[in-house]
Amino acid sequence: MNFKHKKKFGQNFLTNQDEVLNKIIEVSSVNANDSILEIGPGEGALTGYLLDIVNDVICVEIDKELEKILLKKYNTRKNFKLIMQDILKVDFDKEISKKVKVVANIPYYITSPIINKLIENRKYVEEIYIMVQKEVAERICSKKGKNRSILTLSVEYFGEAEYLFTIPKEYFTPVPKVDSAFMSIKLYKDNRYLDRVDEKTFFRFVKAAFSNKRKNIVNNLKTLGYSREIIEKNLEKLYLSNNLRAENLSIDNFIDLIILFKNGDVNV
Numbered sequence: 001m002n003f004k005h006k007k008k009f010g011q012n013f014l015t016n017q018d019e020v021l022n023k024i025i026e027v028s029s030v031n032a033n034d035s036i037l038e039i040g041p042g043e044g045a046l047t048g049y050l051l052d053i054v055n056d057v058i059c060v061e062i063d064k065e066l067e068k069i070l071l072k073k074y075n076t077r078k079n080f081k082l083i084m085q086d087i088l089k090v091d092f093d094k095e096i097s098k099k100v101k102v103v104a105n106i107p108y109y110i111t112s113p114i115i116n117k118l119i120e121n122r123k124y125v126e127e128i129y130i131m132v133q134k135e136v137a138e139r140i141c142s143k144k145g146k147n148r149s150i151l152t153l154s155v156e157y158f159g160e161a162e163y164l165f166t167i168p169k170e171y172f173t174p175v176p177k178v179d180s181a182f183m184s185i186k187l188y189k190d191n192r193y194l195d196r197v198d199e200k201t202f203f204r205f206v207k208a209a210f211s212n213k214r215k216n217i218v219n220n221l222k223t224l225g226y227s228r229e230i231i232e233k234n235l236e237k238l239y240l241s242n243n244l245r246a247e248n249l250s251i252d253n254f255i256d257l258i259i260l261f262k263n264g265d266v267n268v
């Protein structure tokens, strides 16, 4: 079959890549009881592996041209469900409405919106195993230093991210410009950070802290209207140096710091 890959849909497929597909199945600890949500099945390379193992696979694909190919391959499989829609428009209450594990080689051009959508629907999404651009995985999963960004913190607020393995670009058809990585996000079952600092306050603070990556945390937090003295006093209470940049702070440092500002004499 001569399928013409569409760049606008981020179509780089893992066709005939048993080694990578087996590894995805292994590290995602896919088991018979799982319900899987696969975003962007493409021609169904990963889908076939999933269907052989799990209870059910819900696939969401945007490209109408792939519908026929997917139905021809898997329509007779009782555990296969195909939703032809933009994943960003899927109403999880209506279309998913059960606990799912996400296992997918997602379209990279909407990596952050997809992660946000899954986090928003976390009452249905238990664990996320996704392939993304290598640099993006490095940023999201970074525990320390320069790679840390607002994106890192916005995932850490809801769950724990882990870099699993690298997939060189040559494994894909057509070959893209960048290497890929497979990573996981295990969403917290409790609201460990949300219960301590609400979402709006957390992001306001984190955005300010990263507003100028070359500046230290004191200068960046001043943009929220705090005086240097108050910022330095609160950092000192947490044994954090004034010279630190936002990238040097852990999520726990951020949460503690925000609480100090909230409970101090300044309102956040």
Ligand SMILES: C[S@@+](CC[C@H](N)C(=O)[O-])C[C@H]1O[C@@H](n2cnc3c(N)ncnc32)[C@H](O)[C@@H]1O
Binding pocket: 009, 010, 011, 012, 013, 014, 015, 039, 040, 041, 042, 043, 044, 045, 046, 060, 061, 062, 063, 066, 085, 086, 087, 088, 104, 105, 106, 107, 108, 110
């Ligand atoms: C990187 S390819 C992966 C294909 C397949 N999983 C594989 O590994 O061979 C991304 C897939 O996502 C689909 N896609 C792109 N944008 C989408 C969207 N907004 N909603 C759902 N699927 C989308 C593409 O058509 C394509 O099939």
